[in-house]
Amino acid sequence: MKKNHWYDYLWIWSILYFALGFFNILFAWLGLIDFLLPLIFAAAGGNKFFCNSLCGRGQLLNKLGSGCKLSRGKPSPRWFSSKGFRYGFLVFFLAMFGSMLLQTYTVAAGAASLSEAIKLFWTFRVPWDWAYTAGFVPDWVAQFSFGFYSLMLTSTLIGLIVMVLYRPRSWCAFCPMGTMTQSICKLKNRAG
C-alpha cells in the first residue's frame, strides 16, 4: 500500500467548508483557495498537482464512492469526457461565475439589495438567512458569499449525483477547474 500524506486528508476540508458556511456564510470566501490554488499550480508549475493530490472534492468523491461503496462504478457516458461537453460546461460555469460577480457588483453599487439565499442548480432558491446577520459586513461581501457558496454546493451536488450513478470521480471528467488547469498545462507544454 502507498504511504499516506498529510494532504490525503483534505477531503475533510471539503466537508468542513460546507459545515462552516451553514453556520456563517462568510466562510464561503475560503472557497477561493480551491479556485486559485489549482490555477496557480497550473500556471506557475505547469502541473495538476492540485487535482492529482490536493483536491478535497476529488478525495471525498473517491472516499464516498469507493470507500463507502456509494457508487455503482459504471463507466460514465462517453460524452462526459468529450471535448465539446467539457469546454461547453466550462463556458457555462464561467458564465454563471460571471453573473454571480455581476450580482455582487449590483449589490455593491446599491442597485439591488442583499439576497440571503442559496441558489441550487442555478434555479432553486433556498433561504439561508440564519447564516448571516445583516450589516455585519458590507452587503456585497455577504452577497458574494451566498453566490459563491451556491456555486460550490451546486457543483458538489452534481459531483455526488454522477458519483452515485457512475464512477466515484466521474465529476472530474468535466469539472471546470480540471478542464481549466489541464488546458493551461497543455498550452504551457506546447509553448515549451
Add this chain to the structure above:
Amino acid sequence: MLSKRLAAIDKGRCVACGACVKVCPRSALSVFRGCYAQVDGDLCVGCGRCAGVCPAGSINIKERVQA
C-alpha cells in the same frame, strides 16, 4: 518477464485527474506535466485497476505488442 497485457492511455480523452495514479499497485502511472497520464510499460502488470476507476474511460487494457 513482462505481463501479457498492459494499460494503454487514450491521451486525447484523458483529463489528467490522476485517479488512476492513486490505484496502481505498481506505481506504473504518472501524469505528464498536467496533460495526460502515461504508463511505464516495464512496471505495468496489466491488472486493470486503473481502467476501472478512470472517470473518462480513457484506459484500455491491451495485449502487449512485443517489439
